[in-house]
Amino acid sequence: MKPARLAVLAIAFAAAGLAGFLIMQGSGSPVPAIVQTPVPSKSIDVLVAAADLPVGQILKEPDLRWQPWPADLAPAGAMTREAAPQAIADLKGSLVRYSFLGGEPIRREKLVRADGSGFMSAILPSGMRALAISIDTRGASSAGGFILPNDRVDVLRVIRDDEASKAGGSDGQTAETILPNIRVLAIGQAVQERNGEKVVTGDTATLEVTPAQAETLALAQRQGQLTLVLRSFADAGQVTTREEKPDPGVTVVRFGVSAKAPAPKR
Numbered sequence: 365m366k367p368a369r370l371a372v373l374a375i376a377f378a379a380a381g382l383a384g385f386l387i388m389q390g391s392g393s394p395v396p397a398i399v400q401t402p403v404p405s406k407s408i409d410v411l412v413a414a415a416d417l418p419v420g421q422i423l424k425e426p427d428l429r430w431q432p433w434p435a436d437l438a439p440a441g442a443m444t445r446e447a448a449p450q451a452i453a454d455l456k457g458s459l460v461r462y463s464f465l466g467g468e469p470i471r472r473e474k475l476v477r478a479d480g481s482g483f484m485s486a487i488l489p490s491g492m493r494a495l496a497i498s499i500d501t502r503g504a505s506s507a508g509g510f511i512l513p514n515d516r517v518d519v520l521r522v523i524r525d526d527e528a529s530k531a532g533g534s535d536g537q538t539a540e541t542i543l544p545n546i547r548v549l550a551i552g553q554a555v556q557e558r559n560g561e562k563v564v565t566g567d568t569a570t571l572e573v574t575p576a577q578a579e580t581l582a583l584a585q586r587q588g589q590l591t592l593v594l595r596s597f598a599d600a601g602q603v604t605t606r607e608e609k610p611d612p613g614v615t616v617v618r619f620g621v622s623a624k625a626p627a628p629k630r
Contacts, residue, residue, distance in 0.1 A: 406435040409445035411452070413464040420483050420555050421460045428452045428470060442469040461487050484549065484570070493578045494549055496568040497590050506569060507594040511548060513555050516595040519543040519571070519581065523588035542584050545595065547572040
């Protein structure tokens with residue numbers, strides 16, 4: 365064999381060997397990935413409700429307990445054993461102003477110290493007044509009895525319209541909204557839903573009003589019948605303004621015949 369061919373074969377074998385070496389290097393075992401074990405976060409003890417706590421309940425020590433809670437997930441305002449180790453003893457005897465679910469962290473702003481006062485005066489916001497009005501136990505003046513504590517209502521007054529009565533020769537009546545967007549504190553003696561009951565009945569409805577509204581409401585009770593109109597939850601926070609409407613007059617029915625009488629002047 366000629367020397368030139370030998371040289372070519374030698375170069376070919378060398379190239380094949382180098383290629384095989386490179387292939388073997390590329391198919392080597394992969395470097396194992398480094399798995400980092402998460403470091404557990406610090407745990408703290410948070411004061412929670414041991415069971416459901418309804419509005420108006422007086423707290424006892426068994427109603428509260430400490431529960432481990434991840435420190436970085438503790439809700440704002442929660443009471444911790446580190447910050448308040450005597451919290452259970454300190455809160456004993458407090459009134460529940462807003463209900464708690466079992467396991468829910470306790471917040472001081474949802475409790476109130478009665479200090480010998482009655483429950484209603486303890487939960488009433490500063491500057492507000494509680495005034496009870498008579499309602500129909502069948503729900504005729506309270507949205508069929510479906511108004512519950514903490515609902516928002518408009519207070520309507522129905523009074524006798526003397527001018528319409530004189531014009532039509534029969535009793536005429538008119539209705540007007542005297543107080544919009546009023547919070548209901550209680551129906552009868554119930555200050556919240558009880559045992560899932562959705563209808564609360566009673567002879568009175570206790571409303572949260574300002575001193576000026578209390579005067580208006582007390583006078584309105586003397587002048588005519590009061591009716592509560594339930595507001596939607598969606599617009600409970602909106603302020604209702606009285607709309608100016610054209611004078612429609614008053615319809616008086618006498619001996620089965622309807623007639624229009626002029627609306628009373630205001």
